[in-house]
């Protein structure tokens with residue numbers, strides 16, 4: 001990540017000002033580490049931003065997505081930019097996952113240090129079915145893609161002994177797993193399941209192989225999956241006004257994920273980590289009070 005650095009320093013001896021100096025904010029936190037990143041669809045995707053940051057931090061990885069998503073072709077640009085290989089896999093298929101892990105470890109030249117599960121989809125949401133009128137075939141499909149796929153992924157990694165010691169697996173979630181957001185529909189239940197899998201599998205992965213498993217509970221973020229939720233803009237603005245630090249962007253999420261992949265968080269596991277500018281612990285903000293006082 002490159003930022004514009006502006007510094008003014010003054011005392012009796014010296015006054016010096018630096019303006020518009022481009023600084024490199026990489027720390028080589030993932031130098032020599034290998035991994036797999038699921039779920040980059042386009043440049044707005046949280047996984048896309050994460051892949052860019054991981055690359056900047058020295059990590060090498062395979063990019064993967066469902067074959068149907070790859071047909072859109074956008075992932076090639078990210079693969080070129082980050083020097084990554086693309087290997088298709090439907091995350092609901094254990095066969096695909098095993099194949100992916102075998103090919104990825106062979107290509108990268110060893111076991112994995114990090115894996116990002118950034119996958120979500122609700123057929124009920126897509127088809128406009130209300131939570132009180134679910135089509136259970138849709139529910140089952142959405143649960144398989146959004147939640148059970150995380151167990152399938154962890155089980156494939158575990159059984160193939162594909163993770164290095166002190167490796168880190170992260171999945172993305174949303175606070176609707178704890179509190180009700182009516183239009184989040186059956187994705188709330190999928191996220192509750194996903195977070196539970198992180199705890200349950202995290203126990204065994206920690207005990208047997210010293211591998212971390214966590215979920216990041218991210219602010220509402222403008223992406224293809226995010227925009228699918230009814231009333232998303234209102235939702236986004238409300239969260240922005242509620243959060244003391246404002247909403248966390250996809251780029252912010254990428255930064256946070258890098259820390260969880262790094263060696264600096266080796267004893268963090270089985271956690272659901274809120275990355276939301278403080279939203280989850282705010283009862284009400286002054287902005288919301290002001291809005292209702294008008």
Ligand SMILES: NC(=O)c1ccc[n+]([C@@H]2O[C@H](COP(=O)([O-])OP(=O)(O)OC[C@H]3O[C@@H](n4cnc5c(N)ncnc54)[C@H](O)[C@@H]3O)[C@@H](O)[C@H]2O)c1
Nearest residue numbers: 039041045046066069091119120172220221223224225226
């Ligand atoms: N956008 C938000 O507001 C928000 C907030 C909190 C958490 N999240 C979570 O972040 C994650 C990433 O979503 P995003 O917002 O970047 O949206 P996105 O639409 O860019 O990413 C979702 C990805 O899931 C992939 N996917 C769907 N079915 C798949 C399958 N069968 N196999 C493999 N991949 C499959 C899609 O192709 C896509 O790349 C999701 O878990 C989402 O629920 C998003």
